[in-house]
Amino acid sequence: MGRYLVQRVFYMVITLFLITSLTFFLMKIIPGTPFASANKLSPAQMEIMKAKYGLDEPVPVQYAKYIGNVVTGDFGISFQFSNRPVSELIVKRMGPSAQLGFQAMFIGTIIGIFLGVIAALRQNTWVDYGATFLAVLGKAVPSFVFAGLLQYFVGVKLGLLPVLFWKGFEYTILPTIALAIFPIAITARFMRTEMIDVLSSDYITLAKAKGASYFEIAFKHALRNALIPVITVLGPLFVSLMTGSLVIEKIFAIPGIGEQFVTSITLNDYPVIMGTTILYAALFVVIILIVDILYGIIDPRIRVSGGKK
Amino acid sequence: MERKIPKELFGQAIIDSSKSEEINKPSLNFWQDAWLRVRKNKGAIVSLIIAALVIIMAFVGPVISGKEFDTQKVSHNNLPPRIQGLENISWLPFDGVKVNKAGKEFSPYEQRKVEEYYWFGTDALGRDIFTRVWKGTQISLLIALLAALIDMVIGVIYGAVSGYFGGRIDNIMQRITEILIGIPYLIVVILMILLLKPGIASIVIAMTITGWVGMSRVVRAQVLKLKEQEYVLASRTLGNSHLKIIGKHLLPNLAGVIIINTMFTIPSAIFNEAFLSFIGLGLQDPLASLGTLIDEGFKVLRLHPYQMIIPAIVISTIMITFNLLADGLRDALDPKMRD
Numbered sequence: 001m002g003r004y005l006v007q008r009v010f011y012m013v014i015t016l017f018l019i020t021s022l023t024f025f026l027m028k029i030i031p032g033t034p035f036a037s038a039n040k041l042s043p044a045q046m047e048i049m050k051a052k053y054g055l056d057e058p059v060p061v062q063y064a065k066y067i068g069n070v071v072t073g074d075f076g077i078s079f080q081f082s083n084r085p086v087s088e089l090i091v092k093r094m095g096p097s098a099q100l101g102f103q104a105m106f107i108g109t110i111i112g113i114f115l116g117v118i119a120a121l122r123q124n125t126w127v128d129y130g131a132t133f134l135a136v137l138g139k140a141v142p143s144f145v146f147a148g149l150l151q152y153f154v155g156v157k158l159g160l161l162p163v164l165f166w167k168g169f170e171y172t173i174l175p176t177i178a179l180a181i182f183p184i185a186i187t188a189r190f191m192r193t194e195m196i197d198v199l200s201s202d203y204i205t206l207a208k209a210k211g212a213s214y215f216e217i218a219f220k221h222a223l224r225n226a227l228i229p230v231i232t233v234l235g236p237l238f239v240s241l242m243t244g245s246l247v248i249e250k251i252f253a254i255p256g257i258g259e260q261f262v263t264s265i266t267l268n269d270y271p272v273i274m275g276t277t278i279l280y281a282a283l284f285v286v287i288i289l290i291v292d293i294l295y296g297i298i299d300p301r302i303r304v305s306g307g308k309k
Numbered sequence: 310m311e312r313k314i315p316k317e318l319f320g321q322a323i324i325d326s327s328k329s330e331e332i333n334k335p336s337l338n339f340w341q342d343a344w345l346r347v348r349k350n351k352g353a354i355v356s357l358i359i360a361a362l363v364i365i366m367a368f369v370g371p372v373i374s375g376k377e378f379d380t381q382k383v384s385h386n387n388l389p390p391r392i393q394g395l396e397n398i399s400w401l402p403f404d405g406v407k408v409n410k411a412g413k414e415f416s417p418y419e420q421r422k423v424e425e426y427y428w429f430g431t432d433a434l435g436r437d438i439f440t441r442v443w444k445g446t447q448i449s450l451l452i453a454l455l456a457a458l459i460d461m462v463i464g465v466i467y468g469a470v471s472g473y474f475g476g477r478i479d480n481i482m483q484r485i486t487e488i489l490i491g492i493p494y495l496i497v498v499i500l501m502i503l504l505l506k507p508g509i510a511s512i513v514i515a516m517t518i519t520g521w522v523g524m525s526r527v528v529r530a531q532v533l534k535l536k537e538q539e540y541v542l543a544s545r546t547l548g549n550s551h552l553k554i555i556g557k558h559l560l561p562n563l564a565g566v567i568i569i570n571t572m573f574t575i576p577s578a579i580f581n582e583a584f585l586s587f588i589g590l591g592l593q594d595p596l597a598s599l600g601t602l603i604d605e606g607f608k609v610l611r612l613h614p615y616q617m618i619i620p621a622i623v624i625s626t627i628m629i630t631f632n633l634l635a636d637g638l639r640d641a642l643d644p645k646m647r648d
Contacts, residue, residue, distance in 0.1 A: 265589055
């Protein structure tokens with residue numbers, strides 16, 4: 001386990017280093033200046049400004065400095081938002097994104113597990129077919145299509161819930177549902193297969209033979225073991241929430257990181273794009289690592305490679 | 310009373326050893342067998358028919374509409390859908406009638422004295438949405454197909470070489486893929502498009518730059534298993550080159566996994582293209598893809614909902630049918646899923 005962990009962290013660092021380097025050189029290639037009113041400045045003023053931000057130094061020196069800055073959490077200064085540091089912009093917007101992501105993940109896995117379990121317990125009945133149909137729909141229909149339709153039919157036509165902005169709990173309901181559809185579908189499908197698998201194992205037959213009640217078998221004996229492999233889908237689910245949040249936050253005008261990322265793409269605000277990219281990449285590799293380790297700890301039958309006795 | 314069986318009913322059974330090995334069912338090759346299995350899967354067959362219809366419409370649609378996808382006619386802008394014959398059936402949304410802000414129905418066709426029929430309506434610049442939707446479907450499918458094909462070629466070659474030669478080559482190649490797989494896919498795609506500027510070619514390049522890793526891993530795993538088989542040893546003993554062994558002996562046995570993987574790549578490529586359009590990195594006007602159409606329609610969703618709902622239905626149909634079809638193919642082709 002120790003060796004495996006060291007190896008994984010090593011790859012993590014290489015991956016992050018590569019992404020940071022890639023973003024730095026992209027910033028150098030793409031035309032644009034960090035100064036909002038560049039054409040009003042005289043050449044002499046430009047020189048002073050460049051010296052102030054260290055842009056007059058040779059590229060390798062800038063590169064080394066940039067890497068050093070990123071390590072300490074300094075992503076440079078935004079082009080568009082009146083010279084504010086990128087890290088400050090990102091931190092201010094973390095709250096709504098985190099809340100939305102957490103709500104969607106929570107609702108998504110709970111409903112998904114519930115749907116998967118009933119589908120497995122009522123296998124090959126209309127309950128099962130209905131749940132499977134929902135899962136196929138949720139997996140295939142793009143989240144932004146779903147969000148648009150929700151906004152139009154629930155928000156505009158029926159007028160039940162607010163469709164824009166972020167001013168209280170009722171504002172979070174529609175975006176959470178739109179974002180949770182994919183996790184629901186994936187968890188439900190996965191849970192159904194696992195549950196069916198577990199229900200046909202010997203210890204369930206034994207529990208039945210000993211006269212345990214139906215609910216006891218389903219929820220006390222089967223569910224626990226069927227839940228373990230679900231941890232493996234948490235990684236992909238997290239990635240889907242991350243990319244999903246980009247469009248969902250844009251559609252529902254939520255002041256989160258995703259919305260800022262999309263805005264900075266349309267505004268060519270490169271430092272913000274790069275900072276967010278590095279943040280996303282770091283989150284991504286850390287979550288995947290945590291999921292892998294968690295899986296090894298929770299299920300004693302699985303030992304990550306290199307952990308042989 | 311005892312029942313007697315007449316003696317003449319008894320006869321000698323002749324066991325012909327030459328016939329006991331006789332094959333009394335037609336022998337099926339891999340593809341016939343797979344087709345039998347797919348055929349049993351109703352969802353896959355219905356999906357196949359619908360997907361085929363959508364693909365045919367993607368090519369026939371822009372031709373039969375009699376309009377160009379980029380012709381602007383501002384006097385005909387934002388017209389609701391109207392179809393000959395269906396316009397008098399009030400519960401269908403093809404009557405050319407719109408609801409204004411006060412909740413009253415009115416017909417822009419009558420108000421503006423428009424004789425033409427726009428089957429799916431027109432957009433803000435008066436372009437025919439029917440033509441644009443099918444043209445967009447064509448482009449979305451083209452991008453997805455190209456991306457899937459390139460992913461397939463690179464992934465198969467990389468995976469086969471890595472798995473077949475093994476040893477140090479495999480080690481180095483696998484370390485590279487391990488790093489690539491650690492990078493979030495859409496982030497790479499977004500960065501590449503920022504660099505290359507949106508267009509069909511740059512979207513395909515951006516999507517394939519790390520997209521092949523999944524395929525290469527599957528292929529490598531299969532090659533590792535297959536290369537230990539006797540027929541590979543026999544071929545090598547007969548003096549065949551590595552290239553011939555990979556191409557002629559290993560690849561045909563990999564066909565199943567390659568097809569399954571490619572079938573799953575196509576819908577995800579369509580989704581990714583639409584996703585890029587939606588965050589402002591899609592194709593430039595007047596070119597249209599399903600993603601850009603949904604994006605444009607979304608901006609006027611409250612006033613002209615049909616402009617988003619129609620392309621949304623088309624993209625959802627494609628996504629659902631391709632996913633179901635890929636599921637069906639996996640069940641039919643994957644030896645591990647055999648019942």
